Amino acid sequence: MTRKPQPVLTGPSGGQAWSASVIGRHHEPVVYELSSPGRRSWSFRTTGMPEWDATDLVPADHLADEPPALPEVSERDLVAHVTRLTQRNYSVDLGAYPLGSCTMKYNPKLCDVASSVPGLTGVHPAQPGEQTQGWLRLLVELEDALCRITGMAAATLQPAAGAQGELTGLLLMRAWHDAAGSPRTKVLIPDSAHGTNPASVTLAGYQTVEVPSDRRGLVDLDALRTLVDDDVAGLMLTNPNTLGLFETDIVEIARLVHEAGGLLYYDGANLNAILGEVRPGDMGFDIVHMNLHKTFAVPHGGGGPGAGPVAVAPRLVEFLPGPRPQLDPETNRYTLTTPPRSIGRIHGWHGNALALARAYAYIRANGGDGLQLVAQTAVLNARYLKERVRDVFDLPYDEPCMHEFVASAANVKRATGVKALDLAKRLIEEGFHPPTMYFPLIVDEALMVEPTETESPQTVEAMAQAFERIVTEAEADGGAAARAAPRTTPVSRVDEVQAAKKLRLRWTPDEERSTAARVPSPLH
Amino acid sequence: MGHSVPHTDAEIAAMLDFLGLASLDDLYAHIPDAVRLAGGLDVAPGAAESDVLAEIDALAAANRPAVGGLVSFAGFGAYEHERPAVVPALTMRSEFVTSYTPYQPELSQGVLQALFEYQSMVCALFGLDVANASLYDAASAAVEGLNLAAAATKRRVAWISRAVHPNIREVVRTLTGPRLELREAPLVDGRTEWPDDLGEAAALLVAYPNVLGCLEDVADAARRAHDAGALLVAQADPVAAGLLRSVGSLGADVAVGEGQPFGTPLGFGGPYVGLFATRNAPYVRRWLPGRLVGETVDADNRRAYVLTLSTREQHIRRAEASSNVCTNQTLIAIAAAIHLAWLGPHGLRELALRCARGARYTREQLLRIPGVEPAVDAPTLYEFALRTPGPAAVVLERLAEEGYLGGVDLAPHYPELGDAILLAVTETRTRAEVDDFASTFEKALR
Numbered sequence: 001m002t003r004k005p006q007p008v009l010t011g012p013s014g015g016q017a018w019s020a021s022v023i024g025r026h027h028e029p030v031v032y033e034l035s036s037p038g039r040r041s042w043s044f045r046t047t048g049m050p051e052w053d054a055t056d057l058v059p060a061d062h063l064a065d066e067p068p069a070l071p072e073v074s075e076r077d078l079v080a081h082v083t084r085l086t087q088r089n090y091s092v093d094l095g096a097y098p099l100g101s102c103t104m105k106y107n108p109k110l111c112d113v114a115s116s117v118p119g120l121t122g123v124h125p126a127q128p129g130e131q132t133q134g135w136l137r138l139l140v141e142l143e144d145a146l147c148r149i150t151g152m153a154a155a156t157l158q159p160a161a162g163a164q165g166e167l168t169g170l171l172l173m174r175a176w177h178d179a180a181g182s183p184r185t186k187v188l189i190p191d192s193a194h195g196t197n198p199a200s201v202t203l204a205g206y207q208t209v210e211v212p213s214d215r216r217g218l219v220d221l222d223a224l225r226t227l228v229d230d231d232v233a234g235l236m237l238t239n240p241n242t243l244g245l246f247e248t249d250i251v252e253i254a255r256l257v258h259e260a261g262g263l264l265y266y267d268g269a270n271l272n273a274i275l276g277e278v279r280p281g282d283m284g285f286d287i288v289h290m291n292l293h294k295t296f297a298v299p300h301g302g303g304g305p306g307a308g309p310v311a312v313a314p315r316l317v318e319f320l321p322g323p324r325p326q327l328d329p330e331t332n333r334y335t336l337t338t339p340p341r342s343i344g345r346i347h348g349w350h351g352n353a354l355a356l357a358r359a360y361a362y363i364r365a366n367g368g369d370g371l372q373l374v375a376q377t378a379v380l381n382a383r384y385l386k387e388r389v390r391d392v393f394d395l396p397y398d399e400p401c402m403h404e405f406v407a408s409a410a411n412v413k414r415a416t417g418v419k420a421l422d423l424a425k426r427l428i429e430e431g432f433h434p435p436t437m438y439f440p441l442i443v444d445e446a447l448m449v450e451p452t453e454t455e456s457p458q459t460v461e462a463m464a465q466a467f468e469r470i471v472t473e474a475e476a477d478g479g480a481a482a483r484a485a486p487r488t489t490p491v492s493r494v495d496e497v498q499a500a501k502k503l504r505l506r507w508t509p510d511e512e513r514s515t516a517a518r519v520p521s522p523l524h
Numbered sequence: 525m526g527h528s529v530p531h532t533d534a535e536i537a538a539m540l541d542f543l544g545l546a547s548l549d550d551l552y553a554h555i556p557d558a559v560r561l562a563g564g565l566d567v568a569p570g571a572a573e574s575d576v577l578a579e580i581d582a583l584a585a586a587n588r589p590a591v592g593g594l595v596s597f598a599g600f601g602a603y604e605h606e607r608p609a610v611v612p613a614l615t616m617r618s619e620f621v622t623s624y625t626p627y628q629p630e631l632s633q634g635v636l637q638a639l640f641e642y643q644s645m646v647c648a649l650f651g652l653d654v655a656n657a658s659l660y661d662a663a664s665a666a667v668e669g670l671n672l673a674a675a676a677t678k679r680r681v682a683w684i685s686r687a688v689h690p691n692i693r694e695v696v697r698t699l700t701g702p703r704l705e706l707r708e709a710p711l712v713d714g715r716t717e718w719p720d721d722l723g724e725a726a727a728l729l730v731a732y733p734n735v736l737g738c739l740e741d742v743a744d745a746a747r748r749a750h751d752a753g754a755l756l757v758a759q760a761d762p763v764a765a766g767l768l769r770s771v772g773s774l775g776a777d778v779a780v781g782e783g784q785p786f787g788t789p790l791g792f793g794g795p796y797v798g799l800f801a802t803r804n805a806p807y808v809r810r811w812l813p814g815r816l817v818g819e820t821v822d823a824d825n826r827r828a829y830v831l832t833l834s835t836r837e838q839h840i841r842r843a844e845a846s847s848n849v850c851t852n853q854t855l856i857a858i859a860a861a862i863h864l865a866w867l868g869p870h871g872l873r874e875l876a877l878r879c880a881r882g883a884r885y886t887r888e889q890l891l892r893i894p895g896v897e898p899a900v901d902a903p904t905l906y907e908f909a910l911r912t913p914g915p916a917a918v919v920l921e922r923l924a925e926e927g928y929l930g931g932v933d934l935a936p937h938y939p940e941l942g943d944a945i946l947l948a949v950t951e952t953r954t955r956a957e958v959d960d961f962a963s964t965f966e967k968a969l970r
């Protein structure tokens with residue numbers, strides 16, 4: 001392995017990188033195992049209400065004999081239990097999380113405060129518009145900012161996540177073709193697309209047709225030409241795509257799809273790379289979903305909640321889900337209105353409103369200029385890291401990357417038998433969350449790395465060195481250390497096969513539980 | 525500007541130099557000029573943290589919040605409940621807030637175990653065997669429930685009770701429109717009247733209690749569904765589950781619900797959490813929507829947790845998946861689990877009992893007012909509909925002037941009920957508040 005000289009990023013006084021691995025190496029009981037009959041935490045306010053019995057209030061055939069089997073714990077034990085659980089979990093606030101496609105950037109604390117203001121949290125979603133002017137204005141202003149960022153005409157803020165945004169966008173596509181009197185059956189998707197794309201296509205009642213990627217890792221234009229016809233409702237694309245590459249033929253792609261009467265859908269999971277540099281609307285996209293939990297710093301919450309607004313070109317505005325918050329220019333009041341040919345509601349209320357408030361605060365804090373710098377440094381970090389691991393991994397699609405890149409550990413596997421999975425687990429011991437593995441599907445032993453803009457150059461360099469170290473080590477020890485990893489975590493390598501074979505999906509008090517379940521308490 | 529980026533100018537220069545580039549702009553040099561944005565974004569420049577918070581405060585001040593502003597009797601699917609101090613304290617822990625989906629189990633045992641406990645408690649609430657790790661909200665859970673039933677029965681007709689929340693019915697229409705054939709079962713005196721011939725039904729969807737607060741005959745709905753070869757999907761109120769027989773024990777095959785009452789503020793409607801549980805049936809392995817946490821062991825045979833049965837999910841099954849859900853509502857699910865553990869069985873029962881007592885008392889006080897009548901006759905628990913003399917909207921407006929959110933106007937949703945208001949009373953309302961409300965209500969009718 002040859003190495004390029006690295007630039008000097010760490011000065012004599014500071015600029016050190018640090019990222020800590022999790023603690024919490026003790027066994028942790030299930031909350032039910034802490035339960036003791038009769039123990040309690042709860043109390044309720046004094047209301048002075050008459051104290052009727054349950055039998056006075058509930059018809060006998062509806063009244064349960066017993067309340068649901070919940071655990072009975074003291075507040076002290078509950079707090080200790082949950083706090084110990086948190087110590088068994090890695091997070092962005094602990095260190096770097098270069099999980100490709102997920103944009104695990106630091107989430108400013110400002111947004112936590114903004115989304116817990118009582119005047120926002122205390123509003124009931126069915127309150128009349130006169131009582132919710134502040135919320136409606138916030139949503140209208142967020143919509144406006146998102147439209148300026150994407151170059152679109154209007155947006156719905158209802159979808160709760162990216163996948164729900166995709167389905168919304170595809171239903172808009174459907175409504176458009178239906179209204180034009182030419183229903184279609186197929187949606188084109190590159191073979192590198194995220195799994196939610198084809199799943200959403202099916203839910204929207206369309207068939208997925210895969211478009212192959214070419215040798216550059218971009219949409220194969222010749223293949224696209226043969227696939228586009230008047231039965232194609234549209235093409236779903238991420239740009240930059242899931243290889244982290246910008247689809248440089250986007251103008252031609254848009255022309256081909258539009259000439260056949262199709263619409264162009266933008267999966268905005270990778271919007272972080274192009275803020276202020278390129279707008280989906282200017283590339284010809286008609287429908288754009290955004291993952292506010294990626295680009296706009298809504299924290300992932302261990303898997304959600306996020307928010308997946310969908311912005312559209314002018315010709316699709318009349319189909320947007322309702323009700324939509326809007327400013328009535330006559331009265332200068334904010335109202336909720338449903339567009340004339342609306343596809344209907346997507347969410348029970350107005351979307352993940354408090355998550356939307358976080359994104360609003362993030363956009364206001366960064367501003368247009370700040371967002372552009374976000375994109376530039378996200379790309380800079382990824383480009384730097386990719387160059388630094390050029391000699392460590394294969395780079396099957398070696399075009400200039402945007403905010404992330406996909407390396408292949410196939411070279412390491414060939415030389416040492418160590419898989420991408422093993423390297424990922426070994427990286428944990430080095431203090432970093434692993435990259436996304438085995439996605440996109442078109443890359444063998446894929447490692448998809450997205451450092452994000454919030455990691456300092458020193459941290460990015462430290463990641464590069466960690467990759468180098470673990471591969472060098474694997475070459476030396478034949479992969480023994482990687483295959484044994486991770487050993488610094490609360491549990492060692494987890495048996496996924498057994499989980500699926502012997503399903504245990506909830507706690508039960510039965511005696512037949514595995515011996516593993518009866519680990520002696522560290523207190524005994 | 526630039527709050528989010530740690531890089532100094534010198535560091536940026538060093539990195540660009542390493543890459544052989546002259547400027548940040550060069551990072552985008554391969555992108556065709558035709559699509560490049562000249563001159564940056566037309567979005568206001570960045571502001572200092574305190575300035576942004578001042579703006580947020582100003583927006584918040586333009587609301588009249590139901591909690592902390594008005595005295596509220598609004599329910600209709602979103603409820604004001606006490607939020608024990610442990611819930612915000614624990615759910616704001618950044619290990620929960622700032623972690624991703626637990627794809628790396630060794631780094632994610634905290635979130636995984638919290639979700640496993642959540643799944644266990646959701647099963648207990650509904651009397652069912654398998655709960656997933658959350659869906660977006662009650663509406664999305666209802667959609668997924670019907671999709672599951674359609675996949676499991678290989679049929680496409682779904683009967684939906686008219687007493688399922690109108691927003692949920694609309695979301696179901698929007699999201700299943702291209703694939704399912706939806707039929708509405710009408711109401712007779714506040715309860716669902718299922719047709720005798722359900723045809724080739726995949727599912728029946730009933731709410732318990734329903735949107736008008738009424739107690740439906742879930743066992744009867746289950747019998748009808750099963751006789752027709754369909755699944756019963758019950759949208760069950762998880763607070764009411766403290767008193768009512770579980771929908772699982774009444775025969776429901778799938779339970780869906782809204783977990784907001786457990787630890788989540790009203791927040792203008794989100795983020796909430798869609799509860800989803802079902803029986804341990806063969807369709808689980810293939811068609812259960814959403815993520816699922818399972819117990820297993822690590823390499824040292826210690827108990828551990830991991831996302832399981834992922835071959836059902838979109839990232840493996842792609843176009844063949846029955847659900848597209850990826851990101852869910854984990855943090856809200858964890859909040860619900862913490863709140864439920866804090867309540868325990870007896871606290872949950874007490875909570876439901878207090879809601880029911882408050883509602884009984886409030887209903888009695890309001891029914892003393894001349895001209896106020898029950899809008900339907902079926903028994904209710906803690907939410908109920910009253911008919912008002914004259915338009916409900918006017919009454920509610922007058923109540924708002926006096927500081928009350930007096931409920932929700934049913935006219936736009938159930939015109940057949942005439943002028944009617946839907947009221948919910950939770951454990952948060954005191955007798956004194958209700959007495960004042962009742963006298964204000966009486967004045968508002970004059």
Ligand SMILES: Cc1ncc(COP(=O)(O)O)c(C=O)c1O
Pocket residue numbers: 101102161162163164194196197238242267269270291306308849850851
């Ligand atoms: C490229 C891409 N598209 C779509 C999605 C789906 O978004 P969500 O998880 O918010 O539903 C993701 C995220 O997981 C993604 O990375």
